[in-house]
Amino acid sequence: MAERMTILVAGATGQQGGSVARALVRRGHRVRGLTRSAEKIKDLKALGIEGVRGDLTDKASLAPALRGVDAFFFMTTPFGPDFSVDVEKEVLQGTTAIDAAVGAHVPHVVMSSVASADGGTGIPHFESKAEVERHLKASGLRYTVTRPVAFMEMYGSPWMLPQLQAGVLAQPMPASTRQQIVAVRDIGEIAARAIENPSKAAGKTVELAGDALTMTDIAARLSAKLGRPVRYVEQPDEEVLQRMGEDGMRMFRFFREKGYRVDIPALEREWGYRMTRFDEYLKDARLEPRPGPAWG
Ligand SMILES: NC(=O)c1ccc[n+]([C@@H]2O[C@H](COP(=O)([O-])OP(=O)(O)OC[C@H]3O[C@@H](n4cnc5c(N)ncnc54)[C@H](OP(=O)(O)O)[C@@H]3O)[C@@H](O)[C@H]2O)c1
Known part of the structure; x- marks a missing residue:
C-alpha cells in the first residue's frame, strides 16, 4: 500500500464521492x-468513513474539515x-471549495x-x-481534473427503471447513436490512483469512459439483464424539453451530434486499470429503484 493518507471527500454520501471514498x-x-x-454521518461511519459536517457553499465550514489533509476530492x-x-449554485460550490483549499x-x-x-x-451544466x-x-493549487461521461x-435510476420494466428504453437519439458510458466505481478507482500518485496526476485532465455502445446495443444488454424484451424508442424532443428543460435538451443534442470522445484504450494504458464494460457492470448491478439525482 502507498503511504497512509488523509483525504477529505466531498459528495461522499453521493454516487461519485461515495465511490471515491470507498x-x-x-x-x-x-x-x-x-x-x-x-443524519448521514452514521451511514458514513458504517463504511469506515469519518463523517464531517460542512457545506461546499460555506467556506468557513470547510476549514476544519480540510485541516491536515493530504488531498481533497470534490x-x-x-x-x-x-x-x-441551478448552475450558479454549482459554480459557487466549486469556487468556494477551491478557495477553501487555497x-x-x-x-x-x-x-x-x-x-x-x-x-x-x-450545455449550461457543462459550462458551469x-x-x-x-x-x-x-488557483495555484496542485490539481487533477477527472471528467466522467x-x-x-x-x-437503474428511478426515472429510467419503470420504463425499462415496461419494456421500453426511450431517449431522444437515433438507435444507432453511440453513447460512451462509465461505471461510477471506476471514477473512484481512477481518483484514488490520482490521489496516491500526485506527482503523476498533477496538472492532468483525465476523461473517463469504460464502454461505447449504440442505443440498440444498450437496450439488448438491458433486455438480457432484466430477462424481458426491452425495445429502443426514439423519444420526441418535446417530451424531453418538458421533463428536463433546455439544459437537458442541449445535452441530448450534443450526444446525437457530437458525443463524448474518450480514448478508452489510452486511458487504460495510462492508469494501468481496465475500465468496466457495460456487460461487466450489469453482471453485478442491482437494477432496482433507488433515490437519486438527475443524470448528465
Ligand atoms: N449522472 C451522470 O451520468 C453524470 C455524468 C457526468 C457528470 N455528472 C455530474 O455529476 C454530478 C452529480 O454527481 P453525483 O451523481 O455523484 O451526485 P449525487 O449522487 O447526486 O450526490 C450529490 C452529493 O453532493 C453533495 N452536495 C450537494 N450539495 C452540496 C453542498 N452545497 N455542500 C456539500 N455537499 C453537497 C451531497 O451531499 P449531502 O447531501 O450529504 O450534503 C451528495 O453527496 C452532477 O454535477 C452531474 O452533472 C453526472
Whole structure:
C-alpha cells in the first residue's frame, strides 16, 4: 500500500464521492466524508468513513474539515432532487471549495467535472463545470481534473427503471447513436490512483469512459439483464424539453451530434486499470429503484 493518507471527500454520501471514498478506504487511507446532513454521518461511519459536517457553499465550514489533509476530492452538482438545474449554485460550490483549499494549503485537489466540459457545448451544466475548472487551474493549487461521461448507473435510476420494466428504453437519439458510458466505481478507482500518485496526476485532465455502445446495443444488454424484451424508442424532443428543460435538451443534442470522445484504450494504458464494460457492470448491478439525482 502507498503511504497512509488523509483525504477529505466531498459528495461522499453521493454516487461519485461515495465511490471515491470507498476506493480510498479499501486502500487503507483515512477518509473524511463531507456532508450537510447530521443524519448521514452514521451511514458514513458504517463504511469506515469519518463523517464531517460542512457545506461546499460555506467556506468557513470547510476549514476544519480540510485541516491536515493530504488531498481533497470534490464534485459539484447543479441538480435539485427533481430535474431542476441551478448552475450558479454549482459554480459557487466549486469556487468556494477551491478557495477553501487555497486557504488550507491543501497539497492536492482532485475535482470531478464532466467529459467535454471545455468543448464549447453550450450545455449550461457543462459550462458551469468548465468555469469551476478554470478557477481551479488559476488557483495555484496542485490539481487533477477527472471528467466522467454518462454513468452506467443511470439505467437503474428511478426515472429510467419503470420504463425499462415496461419494456421500453426511450431517449431522444437515433438507435444507432453511440453513447460512451462509465461505471461510477471506476471514477473512484481512477481518483484514488490520482490521489496516491500526485506527482503523476498533477496538472492532468483525465476523461473517463469504460464502454461505447449504440442505443440498440444498450437496450439488448438491458433486455438480457432484466430477462424481458426491452425495445429502443426514439423519444420526441418535446417530451424531453418538458421533463428536463433546455439544459437537458442541449445535452441530448450534443450526444446525437457530437458525443463524448474518450480514448478508452489510452486511458487504460495510462492508469494501468481496465475500465468496466457495460456487460461487466450489469453482471453485478442491482437494477432496482433507488433515490437519486438527475443524470448528465
Ligand atoms: N449522472 C451522470 O451520468 C453524470 C455524468 C457526468 C457528470 N455528472 C455530474 O455529476 C454530478 C452529480 O454527481 P453525483 O451523481 O455523484 O451526485 P449525487 O449522487 O447526486 O450526490 C450529490 C452529493 O453532493 C453533495 N452536495 C450537494 N450539495 C452540496 C453542498 N452545497 N455542500 C456539500 N455537499 C453537497 C451531497 O451531499 P449531502 O447531501 O450529504 O450534503 C451528495 O453527496 C452532477 O454535477 C452531474 O452533472 C453526472
